[in-house]
Amino acid sequence: MLRTDILKQAELWKRRVVLHLEDPETALRTGQIDHHDAEFLSTMPEASDVYRFKLFDTSGRVVWSTRPEEIGTSEPRNFFRSDVARGMTHYIQETVPLSEIDGLDLHTENTSKTTQHHVAEVFMPVTKNGRFIGAIEFFTDFTDLRSTFIYRLRVSLAILSGIALLALSAVSLVTYRTNRYQLQSLKNRSDKERELMDDQLRLAREVRLLGELNEWLQSSRSLDELFDMVSRFMTHILPEAEGSVYVYSNSRDVLDGCASWNGGSHKAHIHPEGCWGLRRGRTYEFGASEVDFVCEHAEPHDGRPYFCFPILAHGETVGLLHLRAHEGSGEAFHDSKKLAQLCAEQISMAIANVRMRDQLHDQSVRDPLTGLFNRRHMTETLRKAISRSQQTGSPLSLIAVDVDHFKKFNDTHGHDAGDMVLRAVGSALETGCDRDEVACRIGGEEFMLILPDNTPDDAMTRAEQIRQAVEAITVRYGEKSLPRITISVGVAHYPTHGVMPQDLMRVADDALYAAKDKGRNQVQVGKSNQTVTDIADRKRPVVSGSSTSLAKP
Incomplete structure (x- = not known):
């Protein structure tokens, strides 16, 4: 019973590890694990019954371990190649001294009662499309769990010796419900951890893309090159929205359409009075209020929500960033407002820098009296x-x-x-x-x-x-x-x-x-x-x- 329970838990542990690895096959083959995956693997023993585990490649070499000194060693026992490499789980149960168990806080109570502990060593094969790509070895201390089972069995036999069948049924029912509850708790915990990890990865990706966008925009040599960079980056930063960007012409009477992306389109020219964001001097969000008015540049309108972000440079409005939600992405689109605002700020700073650089260049090559080149x-x-x-x-x-x-x-x-x-x-x-x-x-x-x-x-x-x-x-x-x-x-x-x-x-x-x-x-x-x-x-x-x-x- 203990072995079955441990094997089930080992299957769940393996799934957690594989699901959280960005590329399991590459990680098991090369041992190249990025910072986020390594951080998760290192913290897994603190959030599970595993106190130690290793990752193997197909040859049995250790590519990652909670004990760094084991990395690079090989599994010498024959069962790895005869059983595990063929996709079979291998279970080993043994008694080990306290010194063999890693001293994590989660296991302190388990290891303080006795000097000899019962440990299960489970080799779980990892396959992809029916092909063996590596294995994971888990170590778990089930001393307390074993003692609990033995104690319950003895009490039940002593009290219910006359009705052994009923007692056995009761124990089985309790065990089933206990295991069911534990599995459900583990599943819930795994789902929450995965959601949290997804949120953290998404945030890290957004921060990285914003940093890269700022770096590329600051290195642009012209507004045309800048808007080409904006189009390419916005496709990745806000994939749930189509967009366009407009910049005031030299006459300041109209805004010229400069770029669009993700299936969006832009008009050749729009009037500033035709945009509620420009008229009110702040971000306008269509679809957030009970009563909304459509901007002229958003016509023809099909009812999808959209943002209008005025682009400011040195306190002056120099353009407009327009974003419209893709079909069926309304909630995700509204959640992206803050990120979109950050993108607008990055674009505004880049436009200001390019224009200042152009002005300085003109001053260096132009005659101030006639405006001709010097x-x-x-x-x-x-x-x-x-x-x-x-x-x-x-x-x-x-x-x-x-x-x-x-x-x-x-x-x-x-x-x-x-x-x-x-x-x-x-x-x-x-x-x-x-x-x-x-x-x-x-x-x-x-x-x-x-x-x-x-x-x-x-x-x-x-x-x-x-x-x-x-x-x-x-x-x-x-x-x-x-x-x-x-x-x-x-x-x-x-x-x-x-x-x-x-x-x-x-x-x-x-x-x-x-x-x-x-x-x-x-x-x-x-x-x-x-x-x-x-x-x-x-x-x-x-x-x-x-x-x-x-x-x-």
């Missing part, structure tokens, strides 16, 4: 453009621009008027750029344009168009218009005029000074031998007040 960015961009042309064979041209008689503007009308002239010229140059073309202010009244993928003829045409656009500018200062603005332009082509950035810049500058020497307000192209050819006659007719000439490069 000399540092121009040099780096020109170097990359030359490298690309070397690899692909695509054409490349460089245009140098200088405002004619700029000193007179400053001396006659003041520096404010001069700044207005530089801004007007910078705006005209930026308007004249297309695709990957870059306009830069390299200092004072000097500008340069990098024109990749432009043939020499195209570059000359663009240079003349820019000259005419600047000439057509009218700048008002105070109550009057400033004198007409003109520019002198020099053009250099890669690789005709050089293959190094400094070579192209020198040729373009030489062509620019040649234009000034010939009367200003014209375009000149450099030659590889450092001579220049007049090109303006081909681009425009000669007019009063300007000197124009034209020649092929």
Whole structure:
């Protein structure tokens, strides 16, 4: 009877161990047990009648034990390979001294009454799909249980010797009910422990994913990359919800849809007044109150609950995180509100960091007066453009621009008027750029344009168009218009005029000074031998007040 009871309990112990191991087969084969599983295995003797147990691989080697010194040893007895390895349970009962029983608090009372204790040693095979993958050996001290059974039997025989059959039936009934109660208690305890362990594992997973999300978001280099990371992480963090994220456009009139996940979708643009979360400045939960109103961006609505989390950065609302429950996940969806709020906070901090990083980058590469790129960015961009042309064979041209008689503007009308002239010229140059073309202010009244993928003829045409656009500018200062603005332009082509950035810049500058020497307000192209050819006659007719000439490069 004791053996049967112990074997039943051993089966339950084995199930508890296997169920709590994340990957039993890998753990038994390699002995690699993660921190959470090891912590559970170490605490199991404190919550059961087991005072010691081991995990074996298929060869009989110990891969884990409550006694660490046993790890790596092998089971030498033959029954392991003849019985256990074939899927049979092996039971050994023996009497051992007190020193052989691990001194856990749960067994202190059991071990304090006698120096010799009855111990059951049970080998339980572990199989998967009918295949032997390892074994577990349990040690349990049943001294008190054995004494109890013997005592009850003797009392029953002494008192009920005349009605032995009835006494035997009564003992059997008591034993059955006792075992039934113990099994039920063990099952209830196991269920509670499993629920607690599941909650702890879920919490640990959420904390880990939030940490990883924060780490990845902080390393994103752009908002597009950031929103791609958000989509991938939110699929794992909140699998019971579909979602989307919106960010205010530069105009602040609408929010632009940036990303969606888990089957969700986003509109191209939404108005902030169409979201109750944005209008009220706090999280809006549809489905939590008796009376709810649907946001415009959630239409068409099918009745499923959803969240609207305003995304804040430095106290300012910069976007919206929208989450909607999947079909049949209403309760789990509501329980995830706190986690979703933490995700919104992580996203808001990441957006603020990316925008601040973009602002700092712009400040480092932009001219504060005109908004054009500065000399540092121009040099780096020109170097990359030359490298690309070397690899692909695509054409490349460089245009140098200088405002004619700029000193007179400053001396006659003041520096404010001069700044207005530089801004007007910078705006005209930026308007004249297309695709990957870059306009830069390299200092004072000097500008340069990098024109990749432009043939020499195209570059000359663009240079003349820019000259005419600047000439057509009218700048008002105070109550009057400033004198007409003109520019002198020099053009250099890669690789005709050089293959190094400094070579192209020198040729373009030489062509620019040649234009000034010939009367200003014209375009000149450099030659590889450092001579220049007049090109303006081909681009425009000669007019009063300007000197124009034209020649092929």
